[in-house]
Amino acid sequence: MNRTLGFLVIALFALVPTLWAAETPYDFVACFSYKVTPVETTADITAVGLEGWGIVASSTTKEWENATAHGVYVNWSMGGKAGGKSLLKWLTAAGDTIVGQADVTGTGEGTWAFLSGTGKLKGIQGGGWWKAVSAAKPIVQGTAQSCHHIWGKYTLP
Secondary structure, three states, X not given: OHHHXXXXXXXHHHHHHHHHOOOEEEEEEEEEEEEEEEEEEOOOEEEEEEEEEEEEEEEOOHHHOOOEEEEEEEEEEEOOEEEEEEEEEEEOOOOOEEEEEEEEEOOOEEEXXXXXXXXXXXXXXXXXXXXXXXXXXXXXXXXXXXXXXXXXXXXXX
């Protein structure tokens, strides 16, 4: 009897961290404006650097409402293929920050991974996906504007 009780107590404590680290889904649309800096534009390759600022326009996840973002991007296209990387820092309405990395594909979609967080988001892990939902003709040369659907899950310690 004592062995069985002891086993149950150990099993319960083994499950507690899993319960604390539950996955939290997120889903929002963020719109961005970018400053575009050409790196190389030839018949063989187009490579650009971008700096962008954004805001969450709509969210089904309360924690992401009115979050803002600042990011840097490197994009390229060559031989009919395209790709890139980006690093973004998000600031939530509560004042916590998150840094994440996105992979860019030539299809207007890609993946996203959280790298770090502060405040209530310290130790954040997880990621998700993003997909461009609109891109407008830039009003000023050397800029770009677009909106992205961003969704996935994260865990906190």
